[in-house]
Amino acid sequence: MSDVYWPSPVADWKRLPPSEAGFDSDGLAAAIKYAEDPANAGSPPDLGTHLVQQNTKNHDDGVLLGPTQFRGPATGVILRNGYLIAEWGDPHRVDMTFSISKSFLSTCAGLAFDRGLIEDLDEPVGAKVGDGGYDSDHNGQITWDHSLRQISEWDGTLFDKHHSAGNPDDERTDPVTPGTRYEYNDVRVNRFALSLLRVWKRPLPDLLREEIMDPIGASDSWHWHGYANSWVEVEGQRVQSVSGGGHWGGGMWISAYDQARFGLFSLRKGVWEGKQLLSPEWIRLARTKTELRPTYGFMNWFLNTGRELVPSAPESCFYHGGAGTNRIMGIPELDLVVVSRWIDGEAYSEFVNRLLFAVD
Template sequence: MKLLKRVLLLLVLVLGVVIYLNYPKLNIISGYAAKNVASGVYVAHRSAASMNQYDNSAPLVELAVTEVDESNESASSTVYGLMKRTAVYRDGLGAVLVNDDYNPDKMTLRPKRIQPLDTIPYPFGQAAPIDTILPEVDMGQINKALALAFSEPEIQKTRTLLILYKGHLIAEKYINGFDKDTPILGWSMTKSVMATLYGILERQGKLEMDWPAPIAEWKDDERKDITLNHLLRMQSGLAWEEDYTGISDVTRMLFLDSDMTLAQRNKKAIAKPTEIWNYSSGTSNLLSGILRQQFRSHQEYLDFPYSSLLDKIGMYSMVLEADIAGNYVGSSYSWATTRDWARFGQLYLDKGMWNGEQLFNPEWVDYITTPTLHSNGTYGAHFWLNAEWIYPDVPKDLFSCNGFEGQYVFVIPSKDLVVVRTGLAEDPYFNINEVLSTIVNAVP
């Protein structure tokens, strides 16, 4: 009996230590689950059951129990009944995790959308794509690529794949539950959208990349030499921990902060600009905050991404989600259909030209695809590169928007190709090189 009591006491002590060590993580886990479900249900119009079964099935996140309150357009999550977190939906601004700073009465502004109908075929308009047979395209290879991308659904977890060649839709495929009208969370592909807004402002003559970052707190210390270029290239030298496996700078920002533009802004320098390359979602949200400073009013800031870019190229499905302070979460939170993500890639393939209008300078593409020092040729300016042949069987000029769990918009100028792939797994579970090389071999 004494031995049993000792064993039980030991088990209680071990359980107590486990709870003590992991309790702070529960805040992050339940926050992730609630935010994900709220956005999936009210932005992507998917069922809560589907979001819980698939999108929240990641390790630790699967411990959360999430319920939707349709009357309040919200979702709440707990882990073992602890750490309840709630995310609410706001029309036009997406879902946000609430805390003591949240006041719905202060969140009355919404972005104004301009979405005219047209008769131009996709991808340059809203009409159905032209059913064109391009004799130079080897459709056998294209079909092989589609089969490869979906061949192991439990491992690859591919959801959608779409291919544009010379501005023509030549193939697309969707798993059950997804179609051409289903918005997909881009995660860090949002960073490339944020960078593009800077390219547009540059063309408008409103800023230049070598300008010092307009942050008053930096003017009298070692951070005063940080430029917009350094921020876009993730080489500011500021401290940042991008670790999603525990409590880190990025998880605190995304799941605890009310104003996500401050997380990187308040970090100290650990190196001089250009001395190191350090991938940082905080930097992208800092850039969102700097973008907001360029406008006289909050309304102008909210409207700008849509009026100057997204609605301009027909990405009507896209929703940029905002934090409690009303800043776009430029690091992570944008939703758009696979077809609309492909429009974004086509804009870059055409060097900023859209239906006769130049949205950003053609040289902007050269800028964002110039490898950043110390990134080993993998990173430009908020875009990923193949400059050192990470994908050895794919042209070196490939550049891409990359997002968590394998969201990709690939642009291959030498082949006139745009390829969009979305899913819940990335390399090595989804073999990018194999699928892309098969597509590349299908065209001259």
């Protein structure tokens, strides 16, 4: 792999003019201009106020549990073969990344799988986690695979939020048999995060930094938040259980440059500078479609199955996605990573269409 370029720190990251990386320069500039157009902006600047307004509903009191901030400008980074091809906005800025936090969470699960801490993804979580969260007959059926694919149907209250508070349709549905219904639900994701903390017995941000982020050359500016009330006792120490998103504040806050590194790490199947940091088997499983939601793999790997999510991109395309629209897209056959933030979700497909039209 000596002929493969691995990025140095940002200050020394090699840049290529678009024309040398297989892009039409004018076409690429037009795509970026579209992404920066205020008419295509996603999420208002005051994210805290926005979240309270969005979450105050029948089954959620709207109370924020973690920190929030004002967002930055529309921002993006494009890599081709690992080289920096284009940047816009403020790619150094550390911003909330919302549900891309789930991709970092599933990466921590992958590390546990690779180390043998989780031997069988079809094993009930309660076989290893004895904190009461899986004691009921219903919750006792939930496996690691169910949790990773958001089909767990975990029933309960965690950090003062009942699982119905995480229902995207504001419905209080009775849980069904785990593994038989897909529901994107941050309470259940946070239960999964706490379960991983119980397995690792150490803060997940420390694990991620040591095993992934430092080895891939990420900056030290990112930070992964939990909630004011998500502190638990682990091995006699108080540890904060992190959140798998920014739904009630918190989650992963990270720069677009560091997002791009994580995207390249994902694109290259868990390898960095010739070292396998995350097993190819885990990446394969993460990119295996969920039967109940074929465009979803492990959290938060979105798959372009049937070219449904990004019609202009190849079916092999995937992205780590979060509100905002925070997306880290990878297209393997083009060796292309595209980070974009704060573009409206309805405008994203057209942005990608214009971007790919500029590829020679």
